[in-house]
Amino acid sequence: MRVVFRAGAARTAVAAEAEHLGLRRVLVLSGPRGADTARAVADSLGAANAGVHTEAAEHVPVPVAEAAAEAALKADADGCAAVGGGSAIGLGKAVALRLGLPLIAVPTTYAGSEMTPVWGLTEDGVKRTGRDPVVLPRSVVYDPELTLSMPPALSGTSGVNAIAHAVEALYAPDASPIVSLMAEEGTRALAAALPEIAADPGGLDARGRALYGAWLCGACLGATTMSLHHKLCHVLGGTFGLPHAATHTIVLPHVLAFNAPAAPDAVAALRRALGTDDPALELYRLGGRLGAPRSLAELGLSAAGIDRAVETAAAVPYANPRDAGPDDLRAILRAAFEGRPPG
Known part of the structure; x- marks a missing residue:
């Protein structure tokens, strides 16, 4: 390439x-x-x-x-x-x-x-x-x-979508030291640039730094196995037609909060990249600062769709640092559906 x-x-x-x-x-x-x-x-x-x-x-x-x-x-x-x-x-x-x-x-x-x-x-x-x-x-x-023509709200959800690639790469079963460095740096670059873009959509410097972060985060996805977060978002997008980037932005904090106890090294890297003790909560707050949708209900998912999403996701195996049964999936999706803070 x-x-x-x-x-x-x-x-x-x-x-x-x-x-x-x-x-x-x-x-x-x-x-x-x-x-x-x-x-x-x-x-x-x-x-x-x-x-x-x-x-x-x-x-x-x-x-x-x-x-x-x-x-x-x-x-x-x-x-x-x-x-x-x-x-x-x-x-x-x-x-x-x-x-x-x-x-x-x-x-x-x-x-x-x-x-x-x-x-x-x-x-x-x-x-x-x-x-x-x-x-x-x-x-x-x-x-x-x-x-530059990308609206600030779409810029925000698109950037958090990229961060999701880095988050999952940090706890992927085939993670490596080099990929982890790229994931941490990509997250840091995007998390710093996205609020600047929201404040000044015409700022080319911040746009460039966000694109650099997206490059790194995308490369991480290409080098590692996708886990629970991507599985849930693929189900929500493919089955219910929910918008891709906004869905990632809403779901990511809840999956990260669920996986955090089983992925201490990933959490440590995200703490450094985001400058916080609680990366899941910080990603949730970042979405709010960027004007992103806050709940799956806001995107059009019905409460009845949660059980269907759980059934579809549970039917296909995927790698994840922590086992997630149907009740766990339901709890994650319910929190994302309601839009409440993770944890």
Whole structure:
């Protein structure tokens, strides 16, 4: 993987990376909201521009992935550039998974998925994930200027979503000293930058530091096994259609509070990164300072949905530092549903 990181990089670096990869026809993928940025990137490709497909959707529904793959075939594309957040990059990964096309990622949020070989697809209310090196972007172009149009509230939830990758990497069964250092540093960078962005959304320096943190946190996710937090969020997103970043922001403090007794080293790293004795409570308060939704009920989950989420999550094994039975899952989700402080 190659990484380009500088303000204004999207104007020239995507074309340079396509040339470096030997690509002659690049299809640019995005969601509807990022269509203007995607078209600007496509225009920068010059003769290598194979068109723009702007139909990315959250949680990558299978029909959306199939339509994008068909668009790539019709355009005779030999590569794709995904411009946007996790949905656009997830769609690019789905096309890479199906067709084997090289992918260039141009993130416009702090999701961090551009640094991972993890793909996700949703079908019939079930979100499946997997790992395959073919979906790992060949090049990533980080341009802090592209994040300036992201509203402060979305900036906040997107950044806490990235922090969730680092938190789980710290207590993953395949954690390593290097990944733990990256996780601590990524958390520190994001937790410091996000309140500055909320106070001054046009501050490019804070945007750049948040993007740097997201890079580190995403790389942590790519190097380790996902645990209970991601499992619950995948269920809530795939089964109930809850928004990805906001769901992570709400659920993370409660899962961390549950896992903390079994993960003392992870808690110690988070105490250093967040400057607090209670990382779970600090992440809950951070969400409040950033104007994020406070409860799953606010996102549209019904009380009746909790039992269904518990049943779905309990049916699939996952790594976690502490055993979590159905009653534990129900307690975590109930606290997140009500929006009360963790613990």
